[in-house]
Amino acid sequence: MSDLLDTVLAAHGGLDRWHSATRLTAEVQAGGALWGLKGQPGVLDRYTISVDLHRQSAAFAPFAEPELRAVYTPDRVAIETLDGQVTQQRTQPRTSFAGHTLETPWDRLHAAYFAGYAMWTYLTEPFVFAEPGFTATEIAPWEENGEIWRRLQVTFPDHIATHSRVQTYYVDAEGLIRRHDYRPDVFGAADRDSAHYTWEHWTFGGLVFPTRRSVHLTDEHNQKVAEPVIVSIDLTDITVSS
Secondary structure (H helix, E strand, O other), rough: OOOOHHHHHOOOOOOOHHOOOOOEEEEEEEEOOOHHHHHOOOOEEEEEEEOOOOOOOEEEEEEOOOOOEEEEEEEEEEEEEEEOOOEEEEEEEEHHOOOOOOOOOOOOOHHHHHHHHHHHHHOOOOHHHHOOEEEEEEEEEEEOOOOEEEEEEEEEOOOOOOOOEEEEEEEEEOOOOEEEOOOOOOHHOOOOEEEEEEEEEEEEEOOOEEEEEEEEEEEOOOOOOOOOOOEEEEEEEEEEEE
């Protein structure tokens, strides 16, 4: 295991606490230009998320309408009524993004799948990097706003649905993840990364999570393009269950 990954895991609460945790719930307020661009404005403005921390599974409610929820696994995504009646579902949902570009409109199942895998990734990092099949390697550091951030390049195994197989995490002097770069495969070919910033880290149930997130495009120098904000995510009332 990379010594930088060891540092990051310790700063976020440690593997012992992580292994004893089973589920996380949180209140989410989300925004950004992506949802309108994809034809799904308001689909996930405010919702409660519940994720299984050791299996790729998530649920959101409400989803698009007050009486609906979305449930996600890598192999199936569904929209249900709150009492569990399925209204729409799609198996092997990743294949439905074939041929998409950033401008391709989504249906609700596309949006549910994207939010499911993305939020599961965000809420299980960095601990999932220590699981079998992941590799984490330290690469050259990065300077931003007068700070030197060490960088961890993580390769995800094929069985994990995520933005892209290789992603880069920027780590501050305290061992906290402050930026996360990737090129979402579901958007088609891209020549620049998305830069995902995280801040206001707080401890919940013995684990440390950033409570604010903001995703931006990058320029040719890998610098953040401030506007538009592609996705914003604010988390409150995080609960970690053992």
